[in-house]
Amino acid sequence: MRLARKVAMVTGAAQGIGAAIAGEFAKAGAVVYALDRSPRLEATCTQICEAGGKAFSSRLDITDHQAYSDLVSNIVQTQGRIDILVNNAAIAYYEELLNSSLEHWREIQAVNLEAQYIGCKLVAPHMMKAGWGRIVNIASTQAIATEATVGAYAASKGAIISFTKSLAVELAPFGINANAIAPGCIHTPMSIVNGVDETTTESFQTWYVGKRKIPLARAGRPEEIARVALFLASDDASYVTGHTLVADGGLTITF
Ligand SMILES: NC(=O)c1ccc[n+]([C@@H]2O[C@H](COP(=O)([O-])OP(=O)(O)OC[C@H]3O[C@@H](n4cnc5c(N)ncnc54)[C@H](O)[C@@H]3O)[C@@H](O)[C@H]2O)c1
Structure with a gap:
């Protein structure tokens, strides 16, 4: 029970990595406030509670700063404190520069970057x-080595590491x-594109698995990122700060 008596907030917790982090933290004894705009959130929290954990679902869009602020006040009023914040929610659009829109650029920065800043600002005083x-803060290996069509997403993730x-x-x-954590290719709903x-895909299997572009030769599982988050959220990481922990099966260490 590495998080016994801790109160944790996890954004983007309805599915994927966020849901796994919420589950792992609850298993470690934390009272978890799971934030997401998706209706799937309730089912995720029910599942965590049925497994013996404590998770409260908070449906909101984290770019609604007033709603976010009200929620933090409510949690502090009820629990007396917030010990852990995991800024995990994010979105991505895949667009070539010349066909991309400023609207999408701003939306990505608002969810991926600004909401992390707002979350920190709201929770840090407590x-x-x-x-x-x-x-x-959940970043991405896209902040370290990237590809075409993900400029706005990669920029937001690079900024998270500096922030x-x-x-x-x-x-x-x-x-x-x-x-921060920089996950590589993790099998979640976000890895389903169009x-x-x-x-x-065949190209993933050939290049990343067959040719061991990912030395561990597979995509990661959400739980494998959740356990990294658990380490960083616990007393075990007492002498670790300002670090970006890359969890990518070795993807960014090879040519
Ligand atoms: N899956 C990967 O391969 C991968 C790789 C590197 C980094 N990451 C990062 O890990 C984190 C989680 O990714 P995932 O793969 O689980 O994604 P996901 O799309 O499966 O889940 C993201 C969750 O965030 C929520 N969300 C998005 N915008 C929101 C908003 N404005 N307000 C509230 N909730 C919102 C969504 O509803 C969703 O439940 C993200 O920061 C992502 O950038 C993922």
């Missing part, structure tokens, strides 16, 4: 008061550690 806190470093410096005197599961 962690500072307690003298302990953990912030885990996390600055946060770590600023919040260290208050007992708050801030770290109806095609990118982790099962």
